[in-house]
Amino acid sequence: MRKKNLSFWEIWNMSFGFLGIQFGFALQNANTSRIFETLGANVEDIPILWIAAPVTGLVIQPIIGYFSDRTWTRLGRRKPYFLIGAILSSIALFIMPNSPTLWVAAGTLWIMDASINISMEPFRAFVGDNLPDKQRTLGFAMQSFFIGIGAVVGSLLPYMFTNWIGLSNTAAEGVIPDSVKWSFYVGGIVFFLAVLWTVVKAKEYSPEELEAFEKERIKDKPARVDVVDKTKNIRNQMITGIGMAVVGSVITFLIYINGLTKELYILFVGLIIAGLLFIVVALMRQKEMRNGFTIIITDMLNMPPAMKQLAWVQFFSWFALFSMWIYTTPAVTGHVFGTNDTTSELYNDAADWVNVMFTVYNGVAAAVAFLLPVLARRTSNKVTHLLALVVGGIGLISIYFLGDKTGLLLAMIGVGVAWASILSIPYAMLSGTLPAAKMGYYMGVFNFFIVIPQIVAATILGFLVKELFNGEPIYALLVGGFSFILAGLLTLRVKTHKSIHIDE
Incomplete structure (x- = not known):
């Protein structure tokens, strides 16, 4: 009893839902700060408004993982959670750009992120469930590819609606522009349809089959x-x-x-x-x-040793990412373009360019996703992740020294390489150390080390920007760049072996 090797298209189908998930995630990341500022948020208050997202993930993901490990329905094991999360996320995406006040937007972010987490968490365990060890790096790379593609289009939508279709990119004070509204509407539809594709096309092993696979694997x-x-x-x-x-x-x-x-x-x-x-x-x-x-x-308390070591890598990687997601818009509009007037054409053009920057790093992530497994086979997962994170750190730091649009896009190439690796290599390293019966739960707990740094960033960075950086958010990006590099160095201390805890 061994898991069969899946074909390229079978792995494609089981990963396709991530296209929709990342569509919604990209719209959230690239536009939420803009929506908050438009509705009257001060720059130093933006991190605390974002706090809903990581707190929600901290609670939702391990619970969803725990129950999905113990679920078996006519629809499957993980797929019911894919579908429920997709329905709720799509509704939230329609509501978010129509928020009449700042606090309505913050509350909708909470609901939207909870719903995205319900869909996203089981997808990580899905790879561990369905693929043999030697195909898991490819499986997570396929997810990275769809994440990149979804994020490219999702991040670019406001720019496309403005420059290609002619929708208004500005609006009265306190009103979200039409270009942003229609981007969220399209995102809601794509999210649901992409996840539905995976629900219909992908197959799952039964709990009995997974137990038999695990016994055979331990023998080998x-x-x-x-x-x-x-x-x-x-x-x-x-x-x-x-x-x-x-x-x-x-x-x-x-x-x-x-x-x-x-x-x-x-x-x-x-x-x-x-x-x-x-x-x-x-x-x-x-x-x-x-x-x-x-x-x-x-x-x-009883996490596998490799998971504890990877926790530090994830902490500093996601601290860097969250600093970028929170502060790229105010850093680029203020430091590079020299404006903080949210009603001005210059500000909104600069904010649209941030969407283009995010499109570039996600496009690079999609382009290099399948190169990382090749590099990992020639070196190791640890060396591959180290190189990717160092390149990402250099890219983020370089924004401080750049003064034109082209340079900003070049900086995002390095971030894209790091992003591709963050979305695949740690999960490939982790999945081989986890017991099959707790795959969903531990993948959910692993999310703690994505969420905790986001909470730290949301609570600490606002304080640092206000008290130490004189209200200049560009310095938060410098902190993020050095955090990337530290995460890469910590990768070298990870030792992967499977460990099973048994109570006496």
């Missing part, structure tokens, strides 16, 4: 079995929870007495809540209570 390549001392494990969980709660409480108090920016509360109050959850679950386990809640929280 035995995993390292870590027998966990349950009493010691519970004690470690309690100590970890107390430590998190204490650190969070102390720093929250220091924020309060020093009158620091309120956004910092989100990060450290969140740390307190996480610590309390660890403490509660440790107490429940002492009383031999076992349910979905205790399993979800405890398995976070």
